[in-house]
Amino acid sequence: MSIVEELGSRVRAAADELPVGLVRQALLHLSKAAERLQWVRQESVNPMGVPELSGATEHGEAAGYALRVAQEQLAAYLAAIGLAGRQPAAPSVRADHPVEPAVRVPPPPVPGWWSERVAALTGRPASDGGPSPARDAQELLQRMTAHLRTGNRTRLYAELRAVDPDVGLGLSAVSTPALRRATEQVLGHPPRPADLSRLRGLAAGVRELLPGLPADVVDTLLSRVCRTPPPRSAQPPHPADQAVAAGVFAGLLLVRLDQEADPDGADA
Amino acid sequence: MASVAELKSAINAALQQISEGQTAVRAAGEKLGEAQQTLTGALAGSGHDAVIAAQAALAQAAQELADCLAATLAAVEQAEQYLSTL
Secondary structure (H helix, E strand, O other): OOHHHHHHHHHHHHHHOOOHHHHHHHHHHHHHHHHHHHHHHOOOOOOOOHHHHHHHHHHHHHHHHHHHHHHHHHHHHHHHOOOOOOOOOOOOOOOOOOOOOOOOOOOOOOOOHHHHHHHHHHOOOOOOOOOOOOOOHHHHHHHHHHHHHHOOHHHHHHHHHHOOHHHHHOHHHHHHHHHHHHHHHHHOOOOOHHHHHHHHHHOHHHHHHOOOOOHHHHHHHHHHHOOOOOOOOOOOOOHHHHHHHHHHHHHHHHHHOOOOOOOOOOOO | OOOHHHHHHHHHHHHHHHHHHHHHHHHHHHHHHHHHHHHHHHHOOOOOHHHHHHHHHHHHHHHHHHHHHHHHHHHHHHHHHHHHHO
């Protein structure tokens, strides 16, 4: 087996083993749970978790669509390197609809898409002579927090533009727990739906720092922090937007609390 | 009108389904993490559009699974709170 064939074999195996079935299984359970809670809700005005469960189902379906997109892209890659063969199985992941709906997560179009998107979000075009890129998302969040503390926008934007897409996208994962912890400290209690309005005020700095950010991205981010169903967007989100917004908001809150991003990644 | 016992039974059944859903979501997250590692190792340095798009989609899937799990935890909290008032 040639090196290319071996590479193709590994990629195809990874694509085939993506947990589409597990996501479908989870959605079936959540669907049954929702049916039962809806029945109980007919007897009470208490929402008893139905809106949250609805949000969970939406996230599960979105995860399934994203997995399908990944499978399609990996199949396209295999075809591009001359290893087109059988397509990976990509069954529907919706619990109640066997027909696959339209894909919701758009693939980024070109190499360099991350730095281009950061430039669009920040309103500052890419320039030469940036910093050495952060090696992982935790280091990136630390650097961002340091620049937010000193008010150095230029270096903040340069740090964001410099990283590889996988490091930048990792901001979502490292920022979410940091956000929950920081908002809890600011609010004095775990964030809940009633805190959305106050958190919008705290997030005003995100919009100021990211003037190109679509309006609904911050609302989606805050709904995640408060564990409420996210607002419905007319357009699918760009994969970079949530990650960058989450990192900037986490950094702003850490500065407000006079804290550092955890260097050991304990936030994550 | 349903009795309190029937309501409690239905909520407990819902909680059981959510718990099984959470187990599946956690398992999906672990499998997804393994796949991301495998692909990162195999495709390191590739600047191919499709590879970048696949990696972005996988990161999106991981985030959605994390959000899905967080939302189920909030749903359980709400349902248990209501259950305790019955």
